[in-house]
Amino acid sequence: MNPRLLAMRVLLQVLVDGKSLNACSTLINSSIDDAKDRAFARELSFGVLRWHPRLMFILSELITKPLKAKDQDIVCLLLIGFYQILFLRVPDHAAVSETVKLTQKLKKGWAKNLVNGVLRELLRERENIQIKIESDLVAKYAHPLWFIHKIQKDWPEQWEILLEKNNEQAPMTLRVNQQKSPTKEYQAQLLDRGFYSSPSNFSLAALVLEKPCDVSLLPDFDVGAVSVQDLAAQQAAYLLELPKQGRVLDACAAPGGKTAHILEVEPSSRVVALDISEDRTKLIRQTLDRLGLEAQLVCANAGDTDSWWDGEMFDRILLDAPCSATGVIRRNPDIKTHRTLEDVQQVVHNQAKLLETLWPLLKPGGILLYATCSVLKDENELQILSFLSTCADAVELKIESGWGNDRPAGKQILPGDNGMDGFYYARIQKVNKDLILESAIDRKGYI
Numbered sequence: 001m002n003p004r005l006l007a008m009r010v011l012l013q014v015l016v017d018g019k020s021l022n023a024c025s026t027l028i029n030s031s032i033d034d035a036k037d038r039a040f041a042r043e044l045s046f047g048v049l050r051w052h053p054r055l056m057f058i059l060s061e062l063i064t065k066p067l068k069a070k071d072q073d074i075v076c077l078l079l080i081g082f083y084q085i086l087f088l089r090v091p092d093h094a095a096v097s098e099t100v101k102l103t104q105k106l107k108k109g110w111a112k113n114l115v116n117g118v119l120r121e122l123l124r125e126r127e128n129i130q131i132k133i134e135s136d137l138v139a140k141y142a143h144p145l146w147f148i149h150k151i152q153k154d155w156p157e158q159w160e161i162l163l164e165k166n167n168e169q170a171p172m173t174l175r176v177n178q179q180k181s182p183t184k185e186y187q188a189q190l191l192d193r194g195f196y197s198s199p200s201n202f203s204l205a206a207l208v209l210e211k212p213c214d215v216s217l218l219p220d221f222d223v224g225a226v227s228v229q230d231l232a233a234q235q236a237a238y239l240l241e242l243p244k245q246g247r248v249l250d251a252c253a254a255p256g257g258k259t260a261h262i263l264e265v266e267p268s269s270r271v272v273a274l275d276i277s278e279d280r281t282k283l284i285r286q287t288l289d290r291l292g293l294e295a296q297l298v299c300a301n302a303g304d305t306d307s308w309w310d311g312e313m314f315d316r317i318l319l320d321a322p323c324s325a326t327g328v329i330r331r332n333p334d335i336k337t338h339r340t341l342e343d344v345q346q347v348v349h350n351q352a353k354l355l356e357t358l359w360p361l362l363k364p365g366g367i368l369l370y371a372t373c374s375v376l377k378d379e380n381e382l383q384i385l386s387f388l389s390t391c392a393d394a395v396e397l398k399i400e401s402g403w404g405n406d407r408p409a410g411k412q413i414l415p416g417d418n419g420m421d422g423f424y425y426a427r428i429q430k431v432n433k434d435l436i437l438e439s440a441i442d443r444k445g446y447i
């Protein structure tokens, strides 16, 4: 299939049907055999969504009457045309003619002149439009206005760089399965196949690829030598300080990236991996099978403990909470168009509920690791400060690390810091209530 046409189909599914880009990416893999064309279709789909707010601004500058709902395919074609002209090294004449040609394939010959005219107008007006972009917040930073305002409020010093970093492409980072081979050995195998990579100071298992590639090209990927996982996500297994034979709850586990890392770091762990989605629970099984690891898989709402908990308490709980995913916009640019302020309020409520319900399942002395791939304070430090203020047997354990920013509670990684995704971690220990009482008496001399 024509890569531009396929990109248009993907964009329609994301922008009109509200599907996730991730789900539509499989369409790209299954519809195009040629690797170069596949990469081009991916570039167009991801690129248009990455710059969507800016490209829509340009569209509003170039057409006076919005196109009808049934002609959103033509809107997508125009955005694909803009993206090629402004961001890719496709020669201008090819960007225009190849995009215009597709109006025929769509059996919308009437749109030929429109697409041709609008794209040529952009070529003529490029500089003037650039000046207008600079003076419009949404067009300049290519994010929705509610999000820009929220980031300005949460990160008054860093908001601009944060938004700019969100518009960059994230590196492809690997996690070498230490049960199979040391990182250095795997790096050498990669090099034999022509893939350059660098190790990281922040995870002994990590290798950052110089250029992303298809996982099927990675040595022994099928037999579990390696997984794809961002450096920020790799911190979870280390922060849990896993004891031998510890009972570990991974409360929101799918697709199982962190579950697997826990088992790679401490294979004696007895892991219960839970997810609310049946389809996504199957992904945990696939992840573990590929890596040759074992955990108890449960499909349930973690917050409904009566439905799944057997009464045995946990030494460690990982709550990788459902969140706004605003820290991983680099990898999922469709978040810009899908996410709303109301969604954020809903996830904040759900996170608080999950913290409250899972806390009683932790043994005294045990550690709960709270994680999100969000950059919003409501979901992160404010959530944890609120939890700590209401929970008498919870104390924060400081995270000592070379990455991230220390916050009043927990640690925040902003997107692009050390190349990492935007992530938040807080470690909370359950202390024995009697010990708290004793220490209060020690401090005050009385109760």
Ligand SMILES: C[S@@+](CC[C@H](N)C(=O)[O-])C[C@H]1O[C@@H](n2cnc3c(N)ncnc32)[C@H](O)[C@@H]1O
Pocket (backbone or CB within 6 Å): 233, 251, 252, 253, 254, 255, 256, 257, 258, 259, 274, 275, 276, 277, 280, 300, 301, 302, 303, 320, 321, 322, 323
């Ligand atoms: C951030 S993802 C988890 C990523 C996973 N920890 C990993 O590293 O591969 C959040 C997951 O939480 C699941 N989820 C959302 N609400 C849940 C709930 N109430 N109980 C259990 N799982 C839930 C979602 O289906 C989703 O798979």
